[in-house]
Amino acid sequence: MHFSIDRKYFYDKLSIVSRAISVFSPLPALSGICIDLKDDSMTLTGSDSNISIRTVIVPGELNNLDIEEEGSIIIDSKYLLEIVRKLDCKNIEIEVIDYSLVRISSDNGQFNLNGIRSNEYPDIDFTQPNHHFVLKATDLKSIVSQTAFACSDKDQRPVLMGVNFNSQGNMLYCSGTDSYRLARKTIELGSSQDFNITIPSKSLTEVVRSVSDDDTIDIFADSKKAQFVFDKTIIQTRLIDGTFPDVQRIIPTSCVSKMLVDSYEIAGTIDRTNFIRNDKVHLIKLECTPQETHVKTYSSEIGNSDEVLTKCEYEGEEISLTCNGTYMLDAIKALGCEKVLIEFSGFMKPIKVSNPEDASVLMILVPIRSYD
Amino acid sequence: MHFSIDRKYFYDKLSIVSRAISVFSPLPALSGICIDLKDDSMTLTGSDSNISIRTVIVPGELNNLDIEEEGSIIIDSKYLLEIVRKLDCKNIEIEVIDYSLVRISSDNGQFNLNGIRSNEYPDIDFTQPNHHFVLKATDLKSIVSQTAFACSDKDQRPVLMGVNFNSQGNMLYCSGTDSYRLARKTIELGSSQDFNITIPSKSLTEVVRSVSDDDTIDIFADSKKAQFVFDKTIIQTRLIDGTFPDVQRIIPTSCVSKMLVDSYEIAGTIDRTNFIRNDKVHLIKLECTPQETHVKTYSSEIGNSDEVLTKCEYEGEEISLTCNGTYMLDAIKALGCEKVLIEFSGFMKPIKVSNPEDASVLMILVPIRSYD
Structure with a gap:
């Protein structure tokens, strides 16, 4: 096997296939990237047997791939990536020089890595599902x-x-x-x-x-x-x-009250309550009335907090419930919208969090029985 | 104790004193910042008993400090910093409301933290040495x-x-x-x-x-x-x-050979040899002659490498020795100069690494007995 290629292009492709590789692979061959040169193209394969990635490089202007001799080899992905990443030249040349010894050559030097013969690579079935x-x-x-x-x-x-x-x-x-x-x-x-x-x-x-x-x-x-x-x-x-x-x-079909609130404000408020964790869980208490909506938290050891949401419209029944603040924050962040709609379906019933302008995405949270 | 202050200014000062505080303090008071308001100024103290930091804030335009009531308290630095960092307002107000309960108030809410009475803070002697x-x-x-x-x-x-x-x-x-x-x-x-x-x-x-x-x-x-x-x-x-x-x-007073080399090139070359570690130590072999200087590394398990330095002037005896590549790289980086002067005083004798344009700083490395 013998080829030369644009270093940067090769590195990007190696990075993609290496994502499938686990450093704790029980099979030595699977800690490597399998490089296969055949029929005027190069195939790179990485796998941890649960996830497998295969990419094909055909010679072109972008990659400067030049195949001098067909063949295949498995190279440890950690070492190969580190060397290719750090090299300071435009093109690199890779060849198998002796049984399974791989030589990577740059302008000023050579790196020899002990490879593994490609027949030790497990068969991975890439046939297309229906x-x-x-x-x-x-x-x-x-x-x-x-x-x-x-x-x-x-x-x-x-x-x-x-x-x-x-x-x-x-x-x-x-x-x-x-x-x-x-x-x-x-x-x-x-x-x-x-x-x-x-x-x-x-x-x-x-x-x-x-x-x-x-x-x-x-x-x-x-x-x-x-x-x-x-x-x-x-x-x-x-x-x-x-x-x-x-x-x-579990998606509630009706609600007893709802709250339309500025995402930035409620996210900041919930984030500020994060200093209190009860048994490592970040609990917040929402106390909502049409007049005022409070976000509270409490711990006898550390202290407590109480903030009022100012950019908030609330209508419906008064409600008071406790939920996981981290989950609420995750949901608001994942929605990624300016205003967020929070709908309550009753005490201890699921809370629906959604984007009022995009019905394609919704989040449901289950309340938690609280301390008081 | 009761005061108000610019949030950002206060946070910066808290960050400085909190650097002395260890999260694993055996004494509860030392996991806190001691805030002391007296004589129209505020003193913040943090300590882990080995290192202690004290800073004084006097009211001024920048900090907006307004002292309403003198007094002192210890507040857990982790919680205090987190709350002050996340608050979304210009000024904050802090007061002791009940024995040792501290209230931090912002525009829309309140945070109450259980503090510790300041008489539990150990005496730290800040008298000035001679x-x-x-x-x-x-x-x-x-x-x-x-x-x-x-x-x-x-x-x-x-x-x-x-x-x-x-x-x-x-x-x-x-x-x-x-x-x-x-x-x-x-x-x-x-x-x-x-x-x-x-x-x-x-x-x-x-x-x-x-x-x-x-x-x-x-x-x-x-x-x-x-x-x-x-x-x-x-x-x-x-x-x-x-x-x-x-x-x-141990600083050598004479040398048998010396090398003036481009820092960027030698640093890159040594960094590239880092894929090989022998018993977790990064060893490099320098093989220098007036004609060519090689940086090599070798491991029977992984492979080997051999690079030639191109931007390098070498004069004196031929030399071949092994040293810790990480140490050499640390030294070159710490010098931070364009060209680096490496002086050899003989086989297994200390290597001097210095900036040819700045005699105020020098690095010495001890070679290592190598594999061959």
Whole structure:
């Protein structure tokens, strides 16, 4: 194997495939990037066996790729990335010089890395699943930023560690929940689909880190895996087994009172109550009347606080309830809008947080039984 | 106690005194900032009993300080700083409302923190030591940035955890060493002095973080403590006991060969060898002849590298030795000059690294017995 390539271009592509690689891989070959030169193109593959990324580079002006000899090798991704990142030259040359010893040459020097023969790389099945739909990168990014934060990070119920993509007709409902809160984004698809899959939130985060805003992403899925295809790159992830809870039934259909409030003000107010944590949980108490809405917090050890929201319109029943301030803040930030609509469906009943100008996204919070 | 003050100004002063406070203080009072209002001024004190910071605020236009009632209290620094930082108003009001309950009021709300009565604060002796000299803040900053990095971070030999300030006549020699390397900066003092003290490098770092570039710093010292006084602030630190090694004798007085090299090039080259670490130590091998200077590294497990320095003038004997690459890189970065002069005094003898245009600062490195 022997090729030369533009250093910066190569580094960017290595960075993408290396995102799939885990430093704690039990299989030595999987801590490496598999480089395969064949048929006048280069294929880079990285995998931790749950998520796999493959990208193809064909010679072109941008990348300056020049293939002198076909072949393949596995190179430890940590060392390869570090060397390619730090080199101070335009082009680099890489060749296998002796069985599995890889030489990386720059203008002033040489780096030799012990590689692994490519036949030790596990077979990864990149065949395309059946279901197919298309999303703009910006849509996928908003799905992930507005739902993935609400997923569970504990593996007690693995299915909650992913975002559920549920398509009925041409509507796609994307939901993240840790059973205490729910974040849901609805997207209209160009075609009618019928599937219900749960994609690990970790994998989705890697996908959105790798796409550019002007990409269009082809998504293929079956009951076992999903593929995100864009710009000669495939990101393939295993799906999470198990039945995702029916979240539709916890979305309140009516409300007893509602509050339209300046997002910046309420976010600042909740953030300021964060100095008090009860058993590491950030609790806030909302006391709302049509006259005044208070955000309070209390701890016998540390102290207490009481702030009034000034840019707030409230109508309906008086209500007083306690909820997780961090969750409320996450929801408000994920909505990313100027004013936020908070709807209460009663004491100890779910709270709905939404953007009054965009019905495609909503957040649900469950109140907490409080200290008083 | 009752006062109001400009929020931003107060926050900046709290930040300075809080630097002395350790979160792991065994004495509850020391996890707080002591606020003392008396004689128409406010004194803030923070301490971890090794380093103590005191600053005085007198009412003025900048700070808007308005003292309504004298008194004193200790407030937990973590909570106080967090609240004052996040508040979204120009002025804040602080008062003790009930025995030791402190109320912080902003435009829209109130925060009550459980304080501690100020009589529980330990007595800290801020009397001024005898020796006195003056340094510009910029000089103190270069002393610290060019010597403190070489201090030991292990407490096996506590005296090596500090920078030694040794004054003879009107010359001040500042040295940091961990016994494998030495960094020395020489400063000319305005007056003749005779002292030899070792200041914890941690304390020096706090001092330079607190001073502004246009400050002039009065330094007072005796055999037990040192005080840095500037802008109504005193930073006082305990000194390290013990005899600092006589570092003068390890500075080579002659050399067998020397190398004048572009700093950017050699720093980049050494940084690129960092992918190889032998037992977590970053070793580099310098192979120098008047024709070519090589920077090499080797590990049987990972691989090897070999780069030639192109912007390098070398004269004298051929030499080949191994040293700690991280230490060499630290030294080159601390010099911060365009070209760096590396002088060799022989095989396994100290290497001197210096700025050819500034004799006030020099670095010494001890070579390491290598693998081959």
